[in-house]
Amino acid sequence: MADQAALTGQDAGKAPQSLDEVMLAMDVVDTLRHQENLVSRELGEEVRDAQLLQRLRDIYRGQGIEVPDRILLEGVRALKEQRFAYTPPGPSFSRTVARAWINRGRVGRTLLTIAALLGLGWSAYQFGVVEPARQRAAQEQARTERERTDLAERLPAALEQGHEDVLREAQLPAARERADQILADGKAAIERKDAEGARQAINNLEALRADLRREYILRIVSRPGEPTGIWRVPPRNPAGRNYYLIVEPVAPDGRILSLPVTSEEDGQTVTTSKWGVRVSEATAMQVQQDKNDDGIVQRNRLGEKRRGYLDVDYQMPVLGGAILRW
Structure with a gap:
């Protein structure tokens, strides 16, 4: 009971004056928090406080530390008043701003x-x-x-x-x-x-x-090494022959033109400078005889395409149709 009287006495109301005393009081509070469960909670407050003081004396004496009773009493009072306990502030704008500032690097x-x-x-x-x-x-x-x-x-x-x-x-x-x-x-x-x-x-x-x-002369080819005329056996008439004269279009300035020509054999249209025109056997033989005389076709003009006209004006009879390969 003397300890309880000391707790309520005038000297006990005085706070530690030095930093060492404050730190020691904080250590007392921390020790109480860890050792308080060793004291029965069924006891009265006065008996409980006395047991706490006695327990603290034993703990510090066991460590070779002499702690004045006023420091022990100050620690008990601080524990009751939650003086050194940290209570986090509730949610608020200032708290949010403060946490954001603290975490500004990561954020x-x-x-x-x-x-x-x-x-x-x-x-x-x-x-x-x-x-x-x-x-x-x-x-x-x-x-x-x-x-x-x-x-x-x-x-x-x-x-x-x-x-x-x-x-x-x-x-x-x-x-x-x-x-x-x-x-x-x-x-x-x-x-x-x-x-x-x-x-x-x-x-x-x-x-x-x-x-x-466009204007040009449709000239029969009669150069050495090149055929002047050829004949083909038509696929649908193995007993017959189709005769062709090989021609080329010659412009008034002597240039050989290239014109689109459609083959009667496969229907393919190709731009070419030389093709075969189908003629009768008599016409083919007449041209061949002309060439056999001196190796040159004297009457080599098969027809003429004049300006302003679409078709060739043939000077020899033709049967129509052309070929592109021979």
Whole structure:
């Protein structure tokens, strides 16, 4: 009871004055927290405090440390008052800010990583999805606008000009009729907003004009080492023969032209400078006899293609049809 009286006495109310005493009081509190369960909780408070003091004396004496009773009593009082106990503050904005500041390094790295990932994702999306889509849309818009302008202005004008150019070259009604038909097809394509169809009509007029302007002599080949004529056994008539004269188109300036020719054997069209024209046996024999006289075909002009005309004006009878290989 003397210990209890000391606990309530005036001297016990005095706090430790030195840092060592404060640290010692904190150690007493810590010891009490670990040893308090050794004291029965069924005892009264006075008896319990006395037992605590006695237990503390024994503990520190066992360690060779003499602790004044006032320090022990101060530790007991501090334990009761929770003076050295840490009570974490409740949730608050200031606490959140403080924790964020404490963890600013880790949080900053995390935020920087997230920002970098978001930036990479945004860049990939922009350059991989948005930008190609924008370019495609811009190209499609430009193409649509260009096609609209072509259909409204350029293609009609080019179609009319091509038709006029053909009419200036044409010397036969058949060529003019063909030009008129191509013009009608082109206008119909423009009406239905078919720009490709209109361009094809313009190309057809240009090809017709080029064909009309072309002029050449269809000359029978009679050079040494090259055949002048050949014959073939037709697949459907093994007992018959087809005769051909080998010809080449020669322009007025002496150039050998290359023209599209369709083979009657396989239907293939090839641009070539030499092909065989089918003729009768009599015509073939006549040319061969001409060549046998002196090795040269004197009458070597099979026909002539004049400017303004579409077809060759043959000077020898021909049966039509051509071959490309022999």
